[in-house]
Amino acid sequence: MPDDELQPRAERFDRYLDALLVGGRPSPDDVGDRDEAEMARLAAELSAAADPDEGGPDPAFLDQLRLRMRQADQGIESVQAPLPVRSGLAGPRSRVRVTRRQLLQAGIVGAAGIAAGAAGAMILRPQDGGRDWIWDDGTPLVSRDAVWLAVARVNDVPEGSAVRFSTPAFDGYVVNDGGTIRALSSVCTHMGCTLQFRPEWSDLRCPCHSASFDLKGELANGRTRWRQTGGYRGDERAYPIELPDLVRPRIRIEGDQVMVLTANI
Amino acid sequence: MADPDARPATSPGRFEEIYDAQVVPIYRFIYARVGNRPDAEDLTAQVFMRAVEQLDTTRDSGQIVSWLYRVSQNAIADYWRAFYRLPVIGTEQVAPGWEPAQPDEPRERPGDTAAAVSRVRRVLERLPQRYATVLELRFLQRMTVAETAQEMGISHGNAKILQYRALRKAAMLGDPDA
Numbered sequence: 521m522p523d524d525e526l527q528p529r530a531e532r533f534d535r536y537l538d539a540l541l542v543g544g545r546p547s548p549d550d551v552g553d554r555d556e557a558e559m560a561r562l563a564a565e566l567s568a569a570a571d572p573d574e575g576g577p578d579p580a581f582l583d584q585l586r587l588r589m590r591q592a593d594q595g596i597e598s599v600q601a602p603l604p605v606r607s608g609l610a611g612p613r614s615r616v617r618v619t620r621r622q623l624l625q626a627g628i629v630g631a632a633g634i635a636a637g638a639a640g641a642m643i644l645r646p647q648d649g650g651r652d653w654i655w656d657d658g659t660p661l662v663s664r665d666a667v668w669l670a671v672a673r674v675n676d677v678p679e680g681s682a683v684r685f686s687t688p689a690f691d692g693y694v695v696n697d698g699g700t701i702r703a704l705s706s707v708c709t710h711m712g713c714t715l716q717f718r719p720e721w722s723d724l725r726c727p728c729h730s731a732s733f734d735l736k737g738e739l740a741n742g743r744t745r746w747r748q749t750g751g752y753r754g755d756e757r758a759y760p761i762e763l764p765d766l767v768r769p770r771i772r773i774e775g776d777q778v779m780v781l782t783a784n785i
Numbered sequence: 786m787a788d789p790d791a792r793p794a795t796s797p798g799r800f801e802e803i804y805d806a807q808v809v810p811i812y813r814f815i816y817a818r819v820g821n822r823p824d825a826e827d828l829t830a831q832v833f834m835r836a837v838e839q840l841d842t843t844r845d846s847g848q849i850v851s852w853l854y855r856v857s858q859n860a861i862a863d864y865w866r867a868f869y870r871l872p873v874i875g876t877e878q879v880a881p882g883w884e885p886a887q888p889d890e891p892r893e894r895p896g897d898t899a900a901a902v903s904r905v906r907r908v909l910e911r912l913p914q915r916y917a918t919v920l921e922l923r924f925l926q927r928m929t930v931a932e933t934a935q936e937m938g939i940s941h942g943n944a945k946i947l948q949y950r951a952l953r954k955a956a957m958l959g960d961p962d963a
Contacts, residue, residue: 526949526950530946538930541927544823548870551868554869559956562955565818566820567820569902570905576812577808577826585833589834711826
């Protein structure tokens with residue numbers, strides 16, 4: 521094949537090589553056919569062999585995986601005491617559906633209310649005569665001996681922003697997603713790294729493998745979303761696997777306080 | 786054969802003994818075949834999480850080790866299926882719980898980096914000079930495309946084409962040890 525015909529293939533394949541050679545995660549999207557898959561495989565072997573020092577696992581990864589295994593092992597052995605349900609991972613989410621009539625009664629029939637209702641979120645209006653905060657009440661992570669803790673002030677979370685909170689049982693972010701307040705776990709659903717809020721992108725980004733979650737808690741830079749939107753904010757490639765949504769702890773708003781339901785420790 | 790649903794009683798900490806003894810060699814085994822850290826970590830985690838679900842830890846350590854390598858091989862095969870656009874078979878179907886030890890144990894086990902480097906040399910030796918040079922600069926010396934182009938006195942675009950042709954040739958020639 522002459523050079524000018526090969527150029528686009530060579531350009532694309534170089535993206536695979538580039539990711540590989542800097543220790544990133546190469547994407548199958550940069551590999552066009554079976555021949556290139558053979559080349560990719562050879563390149564991966566050559567890269568690993570030529571850089572054996574890189575072959576040692578990261579101690580932080582080893583510790584994290586040991587912890588995950590220990591938890592999974594105990595989870596299986598003590599079936600009577602299930603671990604907190606992680607939404608999207610285990611069974612159907614305990615969501616409260618609201619009817620349109622309930623929405624009407626609550627006085628929220630705006631587009632945002634209907635959209636959130638369609639997504640299965642419960643929309644409530646506080647009864648204390650304060651501002652009409654809309655919030656998304658999430659999943660109760662705690663079944664008994666739970667307590668509501670104030671974790672943020674609504675005024676501290678303008679639209680598109682997030683503030684970090686910490687309770688004895690779990691950590692997370694209170695986010696304002698276009699006017700809807702919700703809490704999201706700060707634990708990446710891939711390997712459990714702590715997500716970082718990026719104000720300029722309004723997303724929660726994983727420092728370990730660069731997953732980005734939007735303020736609904738859904739993977740924002742996966743392949744499905746990538747195909748819909750044609751890319752993600754300066755990322756060179758889509759996050760290669762789909763991930764479950766972030767856990768959404770149950771919240772409510774009292775006055776100007778955002779309260780999270782957490783374990784009473 | 787044991788009922789696959791009945792998880793045998795295990796002494797607490799047995800998994801962690803297995804984990805501590807095997808995680809580094811398994812990681813290296815996988816890394817040598819996928820060539821990058823994030824994917825090697827993912828696949829290693831898959832293997833050990835599957836071990837928590839399925840592995841009978843009362844088996845002797847030889848059987849446990851071969852089970853781990855077999856599941857690792859399947860996980861690596863599934864990883865590459867995505868690149869070949871083949872349907873993923875799924876580790877659980879390929880290696881359900883316990884089977885008699887397979888004759889096709891992994892040929893090589895990790896830990897022999899000198900052998901790996903000499904294998905790279907043997908791949909390069911069989912290539913025309915310019916192909917060997919571009920791969921040497923990119924893979925062994927870890928130069929960028931721009932640096933490689935400058936070193937070889939060619940354009941950036943030509944360096945990309947050259948590395949593409951070199952890898953295609955090397956892949957066509959196949960395994961030098963076969």
